[in-house]
Amino acid sequence: MPTFKVFRYNPKTGDQAYFQTYQLPEIKGMTVLEGLYYILENIDPTLAFRSSCRQGVCGSCAMHIGEKYRLACETQIADIGDSVSIRPLAHMKIIRDLVVDLDPFFAQYEKIKPYLIPSGEPPTREFKQSPAQRAKIDFHVDCILCACCYGSCPVVATDEKYLGPHALLKALRFVDDSRDGATNERLAYLASDFGVFRCHTIFNCQQVCPKDLDPTGAIGKLKMKALWAKFTGKLGKNE
Amino acid sequence: MAEKVSNQSLVTWFLQRLSGLFLAFFLFTHINVHHFLHREGLIDFAVVVERLSGSFWWKVYYLLFVPFCVFHALNGIWAILADYRPSGGFSLTVKALFWVIGVAMTVVGAMTLTNLFGAGV
Numbered sequence: 436m437p438t439f440k441v442f443r444y445n446p447k448t449g450d451q452a453y454f455q456t457y458q459l460p461e462i463k464g465m466t467v468l469e470g471l472y473y474i475l476e477n478i479d480p481t482l483a484f485r486s487s488c489r490q491g492v493c494g495s496c497a498m499h500i501g502e503k504y505r506l507a508c509e510t511q512i513a514d515i516g517d518s519v520s521i522r523p524l525a526h527m528k529i530i531r532d533l534v535v536d537l538d539p540f541f542a543q544y545e546k547i548k549p550y551l552i553p554s555g556e557p558p559t560r561e562f563k564q565s566p567a568q569r570a571k572i573d574f575h576v577d578c579i580l581c582a583c584c585y586g587s588c589p590v591v592a593t594d595e596k597y598l599g600p601h602a603l604l605k606a607l608r609f610v611d612d613s614r615d616g617a618t619n620e621r622l623a624y625l626a627s628d629f630g631v632f633r634c635h636t637i638f639n640c641q642q643v644c645p646k647d648l649d650p651t652g653a654i655g656k657l658k659m660k661a662l663w664a665k666f667t668g669k670l671g672k673n674e
Numbered sequence: 675m676a677e678k679v680s681n682q683s684l685v686t687w688f689l690q691r692l693s694g695l696f697l698a699f700f701l702f703t704h705i706n707v708h709h710f711l712h713r714e715g716l717i718d719f720a721v722v723v724e725r726l727s728g729s730f731w732w733k734v735y736y737l738l739f740v741p742f743c744v745f746h747a748l749n750g751i752w753a754i755l756a757d758y759r760p761s762g763g764f765s766l767t768v769k770a771l772f773w774v775i776g777v778a779m780t781v782v783g784a785m786t787l788t789n790l791f792g793a794g795v
């Protein structure tokens with residue numbers, strides 16, 4: 436019979452945080468998210484957690500399950516053992532139980548200007564992009580911004596100004612995009628004191644990414660691109 | 675990209691890798707030449723002095739070894755401290771302190787080496 440030890444905390448009550456244990460029925464194919472819904476509907480209606488799509492697309496059910504940050508909707512209870520502890524994402528303020536305040540996460544994301552900045556006048560019809568040019572960014576667009584990488588990153592833990600693996604992975608998507616014209620300005624910003632060079636290549640982000648993306652590798656590529664731009668005098672103005 | 679930012683960490687990151695590469699070379703040659711390839715009995719003070727005073731290139735080699743070591747160590751500690759985003763005043767004090775320590779250690783190292791160069795046997 437699966438047992439969930441769920442982190443409970445309500446800052447409004449002022450009570451200490453604690454773990455509450457719930458016994459669940461054994462149902463073949465049950466995911467952790469379904470288990471949490473089972474608790475909510477049958478055992479404890481006060482439990483708070485986020486979810487939306489239930490199929491690994493929206494990224495809202497990211498939490499610490501067992502020993503790893505994962506998506507609750509993509510994690511089978513059978514795969515993680517009978518007794519599992521469930522905690523909220525780290526490095527963010529807890530709103531209640533498993534729900535955290537994602538504002539800082541999205542604030543960092545906005546800083547990298549996650550949209551195309553064309554160099555001149557936009558074309559009257561469409562931007563032309565060859566399949567090969569598109570293939571360069573295929574990998575990074577799969578990020579669903581679930582914050583698993585952000586929660587697992589020790590640099591985020593100590594430095595609230597660090598842009599974070601999610602923002603840097605997405606940044607490479609724009610740097611590598613043939614339609615974008617602000618590459619050197621982007622690199623100047625990403626090479627700043629809270630950008631790629633703060634990463635210690637710890638690989639936590641890569642290990643936990645539920646979409647098997649490689650933020651560590653993306654940061655490595657950005658480091659090389661920024662260095663090259665610096666040495667060739669192309670690193671744009673970062674103001 | 676609206677904030678005014680500095681690219682200092684790009685430079686320190688690069689120099690840390692560069693000094694690391696030099697140190698790898700230095701350590702490899704130092705350990706091999708002075709320990710594994712040394713076949714004439716014990717390595718004592720006299721052997722070290724003889725080697726240091728005998729060759730111009732060994733002198734250059736060790737005079738470079740010291741500043742690279744000092745830089746790599748202090749820059750590495752700074753990289754750790756920077757993770758905690760120290761305030762402007764604190765980071766300025768630490769940087770000034772590191773410069774003083776760095777220069778002092780390099781000078782003391784260089785003086786020790788030049789003494790050895792001239793010690794003879």
Ligand code: FES
Pocket residue numbers: 485486487488489490491492493494495496497506507508509
């Ligand atoms: S609920 Fe959307 S990713 Fe899990």
